Amino acid sequence: xxxxxxxxxxxxxxxxxxxxxxxxxxxxxxxxxxxxxxxxxxxxxxxxxxxxxxxxxxxxxxxxxxxxxxxxxxxxxxxxxxxxxxxxxxxxxxxxxxxxxxxxxxxxxxxxxxxxxxxx
Amino acid sequence: xxxxxxxxxxxxxxxxxxxxxxxxxxxxxxxxxxxxxxxxxxxxxxxxxxxxxxxxxxxxxxxxxxxxxxxxxxxxxxxxxxxxxxxxxxxxxxxxxxxxxxxxxx
Numbered sequence: 001x002x003x004x005x006x007x008x009x010x011x012x013x014x015x016x017x018x019x020x021x022x023x024x025x026x027x028x029x030x031x032x033x034x035x036x037x038x039x040x041x042x043x044x045x046x047x048x049x050x051x052x053x054x055x056x057x058x059x060x061x062x063x064x065x066x067x068x069x070x071x072x073x074x075x076x077x078x079x080x081x082x083x084x085x086x087x088x089x090x091x092x093x094x095x096x097x098x099x100x101x102x103x104x105x106x107x108x109x110x111x112x113x114x115x116x117x118x119x120x
Numbered sequence: 121x122x123x124x125x126x127x128x129x130x131x132x133x134x135x136x137x138x139x140x141x142x143x144x145x146x147x148x149x150x151x152x153x154x155x156x157x158x159x160x161x162x163x164x165x166x167x168x169x170x171x172x173x174x175x176x177x178x179x180x181x182x183x184x185x186x187x188x189x190x191x192x193x194x195x196x197x198x199x200x201x202x203x204x205x206x207x208x209x210x211x212x213x214x215x216x217x218x219x220x221x222x223x224x225x226x
Contacts, residue, residue: 035216037218044219045209045218047209047218050214050216061215062121062215095163095164104152105211106166106169106209107164107166107209108166110165112162
């Protein structure tokens with residue numbers, strides 16, 4: 001069974017930093033790209049970032065590029081999202097998701113999310 | 121970046137109704153489109169891949185169609201558990217934008 005468990009969500013002031021983690025199990029972790037998707041309170045889904053299985057290929061949404069860094073540790077089956085220079089508009093539930101096998105594949109499995117609150 | 125629009129943004133329906141949601145892309149994405157269902161307070165769930173491929177375990181009352189820039193998600197006979205918000209997402213390139221969502225309510 002595929003399981004994705006996010007952690008690290010917390011309250012932070014604008015300009016602060018936070019590191020989210022996602023622990024994965026139930027599949028060959030290093031073979032799959034992993035993504036982060038966020039959802040602000042009462043709003044729709046926003047794709048944030050993706051990292052390939054090897055970690056060599058990474059993409060970001062324009063809204064977070066230069067402030068967020070995605071990484072993975074295949075020895076620990078974990079993907080991270082380092083978030084710096086946080087803004088009020090970054091407040092959201094952050095979901096970790098496993099992409100299917102291949103570039104044009106959807107997000108097949110999702111974690112339950114971790115809440116990030118940004119406020120002064 | 122590829123933009124997606126969905127219509128309607130809100131849909132009021134009854135159990136047993138046939139429901140159709142449309143997703144339009146700002147450029148040709150061939151058939152690289154997915155549909156997700158999100159119930160309140162829960163993570164999204166993948167329903168349909170490649171515009172029309174139903175995921176394992178998803179009821180057959182759900183179907184997807186379309187190619188190019190226009191796609192549809194149809195629920196043939198709405199059930200109580202189908203009242204949720206539905207999102208399309210393109211799978212053509214990165215960034216992988218989502219549509220704004222369609223809330224299906226009673």
